[in-house]
Amino acid sequence: DAMVIQNPRYQVTQFGKPVTLSCSQTLNHNVMYWYQQKSSQAPKLLFHYYDKDFNNEADTPDNFQSRRPNTSFCFLDIRSPGLGDAAMYLCATREAGGIDNEQFFGPGTRLTVL
Amino acid sequence: QQQVKQSPQSLIVQKGGIPIINCAYENTAFDYFPWYQQFPGKGPALLIAIRPDVSEKKEGRFTISFNKSAKQFSLHIMDSQPGDSATYFCAASSGTYKYIFGTGTRLKVLA
Numbered sequence A: 001d002a003m004v005i006q007n008p009r010y011q012v013t014q015f016g017k018p019v020t021l022s023c024s025q026t027l028n029h030n031v032m033y034w035y036q037q038k039s040s041q042a043p044k045l046l047f048h049y050y051d052k053d054f055n056n057e058a059d060t061p062d063n064f065q066s067r068r069p070n071t072s073f074c075f076l077d078i079r080s081p082g083l084g085d086a087a088m089y090l091c092a093t094r095e096a097g098g099i100d101n102e103q104f105f106g107p108g109t110r111l112t113v114l
Numbered sequence B: 001q002q003q004v005k006q007s008p009q010s011l012i013v014q015k016g017g018i019p020i021i022n023c024a025y026e027n028t029a030f031d032y033f034p035w036y037q038q039f040p041g042k043g044p045a046l047l048i049a050i051r052p053d054v055s056e057k058k059e060g061r062f063t064i065s066f067n068k069s070a071k072q073f074s075l076h077i078m079d080s081q082p083g084d085s086a087t088y089f090c091a092a093s094s095g096t097y098k099y100i101f102g103t104g105t106r107l108k109v110l111a
Helices: none
Strands: A004-007 A010-013 A019-025 A031-037 A044-050 A053-056 A064-067 A073-078 A087-094 A109-113 B004-007 B010-014 B020-025 B033-038 B045-050 B056-059 B062-067 B072-077 B086-093 B099-101 B105-110
Touching: A004 A087, A010 A019, A019 A031, A019 A087, A019 A109, A031 A073, A044 A064, A073 A087, B004 B086, B020 B086, B033 B062, B045 B056, B045 B062, B045 B072, B072 B086
Parallel strands: A010 A109, B010 B105
Antiparallel strands: A004 A019, A019 A073, A031 A044, A031 A087, A044 A053, A064 A073, A087 A109, B004 B020, B020 B072, B033 B045, B033 B086, B056 B062, B062 B072, B086 B099, B086 B105
């Protein structure tokens, strides 16, 4: 039944050690998103894909990269995590087209940076 | 221009009460306004959404009121229950596949 799957659910990394978070979807949606959510804050959009077209937010640090090898999978790479990158990372998907097509979120990956 | 302002930051009501959460926006290009419910350790889930051509929308115990001229919209939860205790986010979108989220309201419903 799971529609947007994120692995791992919890990730611990060391300061400066690259880390990759993964997201997969069974919905066949062509739009995929990565959000960063810090404690008690709103989700902040990092980037989104429309199919393979990559859209980076202007204030997303260069330290964050993403790959979408196919419709189902999307990866978030943090090249050199800092303490300030500790957060919940949320993947979401939606079908393109109608503005009221629902955005579906995964359960998130909680990243801890030591 | 791209902000969505949400208030209050937190809210405590008794069971059966009607919590009201308010949001305001500036960008008149926004034309879709969803509300999300988020439980601790989970991703947000769509609760209810409205388009600006409608002044009110009800789904079960949840109602959105929309005031286009004031550029404000609000979420009302009728007969609130302890299970409604969660963080609620309003959001706005303008058809670019991007969503601007409000800052969130942490709701606690007392039994």
